[in-house]
Amino acid sequence: MLEITPKLDNQSEKPLYVQLYDYIKQEIKMGNLTPDIKLPSKRRLAAHLSLSQNTIEAAYEQLIAEGYLLSIPRKGYYVCELDQNLADSNGQQSANFIKEKPYQDPKFLYDFTQIGVDARSFPFGVFRKLTNDILRSENDRLLKLGHPQGDYDFRKAIAKYLYESRGVCCSPSQMIIGAGTQYLIRLLFQLLQEGIFAVEDPGYHRRHVAFEKWERVKMIPLDQEGMMVSRLEESGANIAFVTPSHQFPCGMIMPISRRMQLLHWANMGEGRYIIEDDYDSEFRYSGKPIPALQGLDTNEKVVYMGTFSKALLPSLRVSYMVLPKPLIEIYQNEYFFYAQTVSRMDQDLLRRFLEEGHWEKQISKMRVIYHKKRDILVTEIMKQFPDSAEIIGQDSGLHVLVRVNNGMTEQELIDQAGRFHSKVYPLSAYGSHDNKTVLLGYASLSEAEIHDAVKMLAEAWF
Amino acid sequence: MLEITPKLDNQSEKPLYVQLYDYIKQEIKMGNLTPDIKLPSKRRLAAHLSLSQNTIEAAYEQLIAEGYLLSIPRKGYYVCELDQNLADSNGQQSANFIKEKPYQDPKFLYDFTQIGVDARSFPFGVFRKLTNDILRSENDRLLKLGHPQGDYDFRKAIAKYLYESRGVCCSPSQMIIGAGTQYLIRLLFQLLQEGIFAVEDPGYHRRHVAFEKWERVKMIPLDQEGMMVSRLEESGANIAFVTPSHQFPCGMIMPISRRMQLLHWANMGEGRYIIEDDYDSEFRYSGKPIPALQGLDTNEKVVYMGTFSKALLPSLRVSYMVLPKPLIEIYQNEYFFYAQTVSRMDQDLLRRFLEEGHWEKQISKMRVIYHKKRDILVTEIMKQFPDSAEIIGQDSGLHVLVRVNNGMTEQELIDQAGRFHSKVYPLSAYGSHDNKTVLLGYASLSEAEIHDAVKMLAEAWF
Structure with missing residues (x-):
């Protein structure tokens, strides 16, 4: 050696x-x-x-x-x-x-990133089999540039899944596939050029929307149920970005009453739209499922967005959006010349993955695994942190918030965790001023790592 | 049955x-x-x-x-x-x-599209083998979200290829991978917000750039050598889009003297850049290779763009651009939060395809096949069209222009070809006012189809 x-x-x-x-x-x-x-x-x-x-x-x-x-x-x-x-x-x-600008920081043994999946459960075998079926000369139609919105069959398979699992009611013809949600949001900006955008504060879209359209963004505070509709109304915005299934980062699930209020707001003004980002709706651990806003909408007011990157594979860049009729018409008349950004072989792979039932099987399997990981994380925090931690937003998704009442600021919590080789994430990045709460994603850590990491955090913080 | x-x-x-x-x-x-x-x-x-x-x-x-x-x-x-x-x-x-807005028109038996490849030669077997190697649990790092610019190893393999084949001299750290050239051009617009854009007229970028930035676009006419630098100078533009390897659609190859003039122009003004789109540089049938503008540039003035979609697989959405230092710095400081748009498994597949020599082998093979198809197309046109057709831009690339001197207008040529089940393409779509010339791409037709299709065109036009 x-x-x-x-x-x-x-x-x-x-x-x-x-x-x-x-x-x-x-x-x-x-x-x-x-x-x-x-x-x-x-x-x-x-x-x-x-x-x-x-x-x-x-x-x-x-x-x-x-x-x-x-x-x-x-x-x-x-x-x-x-x-x-x-x-x-x-x-x-x-x-x-x-x-070279480094992307990942090597200094951590335990990384509570919210972008990641359980690598051990990834269905490599199924992917291999499906790919072998696709990469055959009979499929040479896949070599040609495909439909700008994505292949019809693939859109149809997604529409069927969304209808059955989320109550989203759409035709494949109103769906656009794209290489990631950021990409689709930028396309939306082009369709909504005159929009004034309302974003959840704190929130995920606060960063992205604000970056590109800072001169036309209104920050709307949240209450226990999500975006406050009264404040939205006052803001003068006409486009509202929301994450009703699992508010990012705070984790509340928007109740049906608030959903109806939001839809009412949208119906009360011309050119108003709701962008419903359902980024991790697949993982829900308690309570009854609530139908997507898109399924409750009868007036072509909701854009529905979802992704395969979050639940299946972050490095597979495939998201989709369902546009209401007025917006799909603008798209088809003016932006149809943009080529599709997802490779056709990847589209076909995911289509078969959906059609042959692998996606549903994988999601059920992952729900059990992530539920267990969440339980371990929550139990360990409760056990290790003496009476001084509060866990927020644990009912769904792949992360929780932890408010630590030990007198440290957010930055101190992060720095101190870092000294113990653990990376936790700031809530302030999403606009929160809470200053004693950090974000812990748990999807990519193993159960044993979650155990060890929480011990590390206890040493670091107490 | x-x-x-x-x-x-x-x-x-x-x-x-x-x-x-x-x-x-x-x-x-x-x-x-x-x-x-x-x-x-x-x-x-x-x-x-x-x-x-x-x-x-x-x-x-x-x-x-x-x-x-x-x-x-x-x-x-x-x-x-x-x-x-x-x-x-x-x-x-x-x-x-x-x-559903249809994307392809079913009415044609022979489609002279310029977007397509020879499907019979696609290396399905190699793709299958490489994918099988990649889709293994040892490669679970590929599940994680990767570097925003694309994986370092992949960029390195492209940089090596570009250096050896095109004289492009760059570090992998100044390269950005993206899901198609349109996507990368839109990213460029963000880096060059204050730019005034000069495009070739006629030209490919004329359509795309003009669409997004119509209020800041200058159309620059071409002479025999490509974009006229005197007219560029007069236009007041500071960003010039060019296709020097094979002007699209006219097909001229920019000689070294004009390249030096262009670089001189770029060096003479602050904030001036040249965007060199080398979209089909792989296929060149005569004359000496001329190094890319990027390789001749010593002052960080050239953005180099290339793609795998054109030569290998239109439905595989992978392009790349090499940014000069001032622009990569803007990108890294301000736009680094955009996630990469190409799936990591696709990146790894293409990296191996390059590193193991398959790409070079495939390109050599395709060069012979396309050379032969071009010869058949040109010979057949010369044979079938009585003294009244002129072929333009045949020295490289995957399409030619045919000027038909039979008294028909461009639209009449297209309509008449359509009656004979053949689709040819208008030059006016790229801003040409010539009005008796059409574009014929030949990559995706078989040799026999080219034979038959030209006979059809002869019947249609004479």
Whole structure:
């Protein structure tokens, strides 16, 4: 086995895997580990250094992400040829050197991100089988550029699912597929050029809508039931972005009465629309299901949006929106020349996944898994945090909020968790001024990791 | 075998396959063909009706596209359950009925579209093998949301290819992957908010840029060498969109002297940029290769754009752009929160396709195939059209222009071709006022079809 002999310091502030990562990176940059050298497997290196495999994995993953290592399935980890820029970044940079902006932060062992899924349950086998069926020369129609709104059969399969599971009532012809919800929202902005946009505050859309249309955005506060319709009315806005199934980030589920009020608001003014973002409606752990606003609407006032990225696979960029008649007409008359952004093979894969019942099976399976994870998270927090934590928005979705009454501010909570190798997320990013509450997503952590991570947080915060 | 007994009229203006399509559609709507009935295979129905398999295929394809039939690989063609809207469309429509806007026109046997590839040569086997390698639980990192610019390894593989084949010199860190060139151009508009845009006239970008930024667009005429720099200078624009490898649609290749003039123009003013769209640089049949403008630029003035959709697979929505330093900085500071629009599995598939040499092999193979198709097209036109056609822009790319000197206008040429079941495309759509020239793409027609189609055109036009 290749000798990897870092000096690791158990007492250091720096976690062990960051030390290991630094060491290997330096060895590569100095040319001691040269291109195409094979590194020891995680298991062997863990044994050799008396570390956990998790530690080795965290270091390797980061080196892969930064282009120092390459992981070849069933073969192992190899040192990459450095491009000049990576090599240069060790000192003698050219004037025009462009630095890679890192996307993930390597410093954490437990990341409570709200963007992620349970990787162990992903149906790789089904995906493989379906893809093998699709990638055949009989399917050469899939090579041609398809319909701008997405393939009719795929839209039809989604419409059927939405009708059965969410009470959304639509024709496939009023649906548009797109590479992610952000993409579709930007298309919506083009359809609603003269709009004044109302967003939930705090809320997810607050960031995105405000960024692009800051001069035309009204922040609308929430009460226990969601967006306050009286404040919406006063604001003068005509387009309201809402997340009624599971308000992001606060987690309340909008009751039917508030839904009817919202629809009433929309019906009372010309050019008013509601954008219903149903981003994680699939996961609901208690209470009766409430039909989507779109299904309650009889006046072509609701745009319904949903996604496969949240519940199935964040890296699969497939979302959809259902437009009411006046908006689909603007789209078809003026924006039909935009090519579809989702590959046709991906569309066909998901169509079969829906039609053959895999999606429903997968969602049922994940609901059980996530329900259990949520229970563990909530129970552990209650057990570990002495009387001083409050859990918010746990009835559905893939994250909860935790208000920690230990005198720390949001930033202190985050920093202190970081010192214990755990990443929790600020609510202020979504406009909250609460300042003692953080966001914990739990989908991508294992049950054991949730246990350990909450212990870490208890040490960090109390 | 199920009885399909249409009355077909050989003398009708309506092509046979449209008659067949109409008949089957009517049978489904009237309930004579009910859901899940299996239709005869193309071969059997062709024998039964004494028609060519092509005719059956054209009818089936259109029925599939409209949701009446479903094609199940290795099983056959089935009647779909009609959704209410399709059924309703037979008369009793509800007030809010939303009609499917058709994307492809079923009326043509030979479609000279410029968007398409040779379906028979698509490497299904390689795609299947690579996908099987990727869809394994060891690759669970691919489930996580990836880097907003696209995966580093994928960008690195593209950068290497661009350097070797096009002389483009860039770091992976200045590249952004996106779901199609239109998507990336819209992102560029956000980076260049104060820009005044110059586009080639006639040209591809004329349509798209003008649509979104009509109040800030200058049309720049072309001479034999491409965009006229003197007119660009006079226009007051600061951002020039060009297609130097193969001007779209006119087909000229910009010589090195004009490239240097363009770069000089860019260097002479602050905030000036050139957008080099190298959409089909892979196919070049004569003359020496000329390096990309990006490779000649030493002052961070060129945005380079390319795509996998054109040469490999139109329905695979993957394009990329290389930004000069000032623009990548704006992007990284202000737009980094936009999630990547291409699925990570697709990125990984294409990365392996590049790294393992399949892309180069495929391009070499396609170059021979397309070269031959172009030769057949050009030879046939010369043979069939008596002294009165001129072929323009045949040195590269996947389409040519044909100027027909028979006294017909562009619209007459198109209409007359249509009567002979052939679709040719207007140059006026790209701003040309020539009015006797049409565009013929040849990538997706077979050699035999090109033969037959040109004969049809000769009958139609002379």
